[in-house]
Amino acid sequence: MKRNMSGLLAGAALSALMATSATAEDLVIFWAEWDPANFLQELVNEYEEETGISVTVETTPWADFQTKAFTEFNARGSAYDMIVGDSQWLGAASEGGHYVDLTEFFKENNLGEVMAPATVKYYAEYPGNSGKYWAIPAEGDAVGWSYRKDWFEDPAEMEAFKAKYGYDLAPPKTWAELTDIAEFFHRPDEDRYGIAIYTDNSYDAMVMGVENAIFSYGADLGNFETYEVDGYVNSDKAVAALENYKKLYSYTPPGWAKTFFVENNQAITEGLVAMSMNYFAFFPALLNEATNPHAANTGFFANPAGPDGDQFAALGGQGISVVKYSENQDMAMDFLEWFIKDETQKRWAELGGYTASAAVLESDEFRQATPYNEAFYQTMFKVKDFWAVPEFAELLTSANQRLYPFIVGDEGTAKETLDALAADWEATFKKYGRGQ
Amino acid sequence: MPTNNMTRLDPNSQAASRGLSDLSIRNLFIIPTIAFLIIFNIFPLLYSLGYSFTDFRASTNAPAKFVGLQNYRDLLNDPFIWKNFSITAKYVLISVTGQVVVGFGLAMLLNRAIPAKGLITTLLLLPMMLSMAVVGLFWKLLYDPNFGIINYFLGLGKFEWLADPDMALWAIAIVDIWMWSPFVMLLSLAGLSAVPKHLYEAAEIDRAGNIYTFFRITLPLVAPILMIAIIFRTMEAFKTFDLAYVLSSQPTTELIAIRLYKMAFQEWQTGMSSAFAYIVLIMVVAITNIYVKYLNKVKAR
Incomplete structure (x- = not known):
């Protein structure tokens, strides 16, 4: 009887554990394996503290990143809710129907002016000068x-x-x-x-x-x-x-x-x-x-x-996009609302992320924070990129x-x-x- | 009258008592295998044959358009693809020749009474037990011009094994030879130990020279098993991907398997890469057939 009881308890504990692990992965963001992905995980931990919704940043080595992301897209998989994808992917992912159209979101939040212009042009818009946006500039890089x-x-x-x-x-x-x-x-x-x-x-x-x-x-x-x-x-x-x-x-x-x-x-x-x-x-x-x-x-x-x-x-760097096959698209949009706030962007920069927010970039605080931030600030306003067409x-x-x-x-x-x-x-x- | 090859089921066995007939037992073993083969081999094979006549791209939602033989025409007219083929042919030639020479040589050395023969043989077999990617990574370190141990021991200074476009393919082939000569050695050793000793004694009585004995007795008797080793190694060398991919990204080392991988999984040209895979398949089958014909001829002798 005692043994039965302990078995039951263990079972209950296990199911409780499984229940928490199910809620523990509310949103999944896919990115490459590098320091900025760790900084992003630190940032989204703060989102969990505020909202109770947890976000996991899943990573893979750079060499596999493109292959793995597109394999998941091609299979119409819902493993990732958001993806911090390379700027060149915009054409392939938007024409392939893998990204959610963020044009409305962009206009409502006036992101064309909130983010540095070059980052909007290369991380978010496709085709060029079309006014259609597929990503939020996330990690500025050059x-x-x-x-x-x-x-x-x-x-x-x-x-x-x-x-x-x-x-x-x-x-x-x-x-x-x-x-x-x-x-x-x-x-x-x-x-x-x-x-x-x-x-x-x-x-x-x-x-x-x-x-x-x-x-x-x-x-x-x-x-x-x-x-x-x-x-x-x-x-x-x-x-x-x-x-x-x-x-x-x-x-x-x-x-x-x-x-x-x-x-x-x-x-x-x-x-x-x-x-x-x-x-x-x-x-x-x-x-x-x-x-x-x-x-x-x-x-x-x-x-x-x-x-x-x-x-x-x-230009290096990536924008964050919502995956069309995600089952948590509304939650992902709420997350993006939080992500683009000035204070979030400021915190992102403090943690080591390269913000694309024009206001943060232009602040003296940011430009003097490290020996390379000034060079980064100068560079981000004069970047150019490779072709972003699907091919x-x-x-x-x-x-x-x-x-x-x-x-x-x-x-x-x-x-x-x-x-x-x-x-x-x-x-x-x-x-x-x-x-x- | 055709004879039935199947073993009859013992009427007293457990299977028979459960009511399983010979036929059901046969089916039990064969059907899963056939199903597996059809689902994972034959179906994808035919499906990709279909794709090879279209402009399908797995990365888009656009429907596949039938383009006939266009993909095959484009591939066979692409000078870069021909370069990939000639690089692969050169690589197969260097690597297989090297493995046969080194492997057979080692087998000859080991095919005599020497102390600790078992231990030496086992140690020699170690390289082929390692993973290709791991071998590639540590040879990359060995070859490094700044701190690599190879240049240090050979006194080559800053010689660039992998950065030199002409040397890189040789460097990869050397690693392949290091890794797979033991395989040729093992098969050759089996062949050598099967050569009847009395043939050598007869040759000695006839005062035949060493070279004569080698070409008239040893080689012809070991040839069939050596051919099998060569078939295996040629097919493997033709498909080499990991070793070359890890070691070097020189255009002079872009083997067909690497080009195919890039076309299929980086560029997502699914239709085109299916056609490419078919061209490679036909080539491998043709080369293997030539070998098998030759093997049969050797055996018949």
């Missing part, structure tokens, strides 16, 4: 640069630099200066190298790196409304930009042929390079003494201007197939590379009946 302050401020180096190039050694204002400094610090004999750039040709890694050059040189990938590419991506400015990027590759450490954000942060933490390109989202790790022995000597600057004074940066992955493949052999394999010329790329992209757009 490519910036970190550098070794101690190397730059070493008097002997400063003197030698001035003698060689005729101007003072300082964080570069232009791509020409960036290239000079990379060349200056490139000393393989001393196991010191000039610069770390993106060269991984899977997904959008290397393309983002090249975009930094192309955009600042004043060139574009194409016309996002007419889908014309000839004369844009293979313009003289774009050719010069690509040549410059290839030149930077010659100042990278040995074996720098499949590198992305992990390797580029390592280049600084291992003391290999003078300057390293990376997303702002990865900079907090560089200020942490535990992960970067050179933390005290690491500085940051925004992507420099090109020869004609244009200054842009490639963006095919466009990325062509770009990788054409750019990589030129930059890393030393095949052909920049002009030939970009002409071939323009032809590939034209063929892809033709296949999908765009711009005709």
Whole structure:
């Protein structure tokens, strides 16, 4: 009898546990596995304290993120209520009917002005200039640069630099200066190298790196409304930009042929390079003494201007969307109402998230909070992005197939590379009946 | 008159007492297997054949449009796809040749009385028991030009194994050879130990040289089992994905399996990738057939 009783009690306890675990996952947000996802989990814990509705941020490694998200979409699965998706997915996910249309929500809350304009344009709107919105800008991000302050401020180096190039050694204002400094610090004999750039040709890694050059040189990938590419991506400015990027590759450490954000942060933490390109989202790790022995000597600057004074940066970051197949859409909309509040956005920034809220970004408090926030603030108002059409992955493949052999394999010329790329992209757009 | 191959059920057995006939027992074993095969193999195979003639994309809600042989035409006219095929052929050739030479050589060395033979054989078999992805990850560290142990031991300085477009495919093949030579060794060892000793004694009496003995006795008698090892390794090398995917992203190491994965699950060109998969399937079947024909010829000798 006693045994029966304890069995019953255990059963009751188990069912009680299961009942709490059922309510413990009221809303699920899907994102990639990185620090900002942990910051978001901290933020949504506060939502639970306020409302009693719990939110779980589920993550997967970056390499699987796109594949896993779209596999779930294609299966019309309801595993995720919201997703913090890449900006390039907007076309595929909206045309595929996977995202809930947030245009009304956008208008009611005047988000076009609440959030920084560039973030609205690239994280939320599709097609370009259509006034249709599919996401709320959540994690603003772009490519910036970190550098070794101690190397730059070493008097002997400063003197030698001035003698060689005729101007003072300082964080570069232009791509020409960036290239000079990379060349200056490139000393393989001393196991010191000039610069770390993106060269991984899977997904959008290397393309983002090249975009930094192309955009600042004043060139574009194409016309996002007419889908014309000839004369844009293979313009003289774009050719010069690509040549410059290839030149930077010659100042990278040995074996720098499949590198992305992990390797580029390592280049600084291992003391290999003078300057390293990376997303702002990865900079907090560089200020942490535990992960970067050179933390005290690491500085940051925004992507420099090109020869004609244009200054842009490639956009990273994501917007948060509601999944069409979610069974908790109303709850998800309530969550978004909370998420866009000024105080939530301010808290988001405090926790380490990169807010896209214009008011928070412009506040002195934000801009002085960390050594890189000022560069981030400057950058977020001059970002440009890759194509967001549903076939963006095919466009990325062509770009990788054409750019990589030129930059890393030393095949052909920049002009030939970009002409071939323009032809590939034209063929892809033709296949999908765009711009005709 | 055709003979019935089925074993008759013992009328006193438990199964018979439950009233299960021979037929029902046969069905009990075969039907689940056939059902499994049809649901998970044949149905998807035919379904994807259908998709290969459409422009279907799994990532959109747009209905699939019939495009006839367009996908096959586009694929076979795409210079990048042909590059993927020639890279794969080169990889298969390097990797399988290397495995046969190393594996057979090791088997020859082990096929004699040496101390601790069992232990050595077991240790040599370790690489093939590891996971491909894990092997890829730690070889990536071994190859690293900044701190990798390979350059350190070979005194190669900062030699870039994986970053050099010409070297990368060789570097991956070396890992594959390291991992799978033991497999060839194991099969060869089985073949070698089955060669009758009296043939060697006869050769010795006839004063046949070592080389002559190898080409006239050892190789012909081991050939059938070696062919089986080669068939397995060729098919596996043709399908290689994980090792190359983990080690390098050079265009010079983009094997067909990697291209296919990207097309299907990153670009979501479902129709096009189905057609691509069919082209690969036909090629693997054709290559295997050539081998099997040759194997039968060797056996007949």
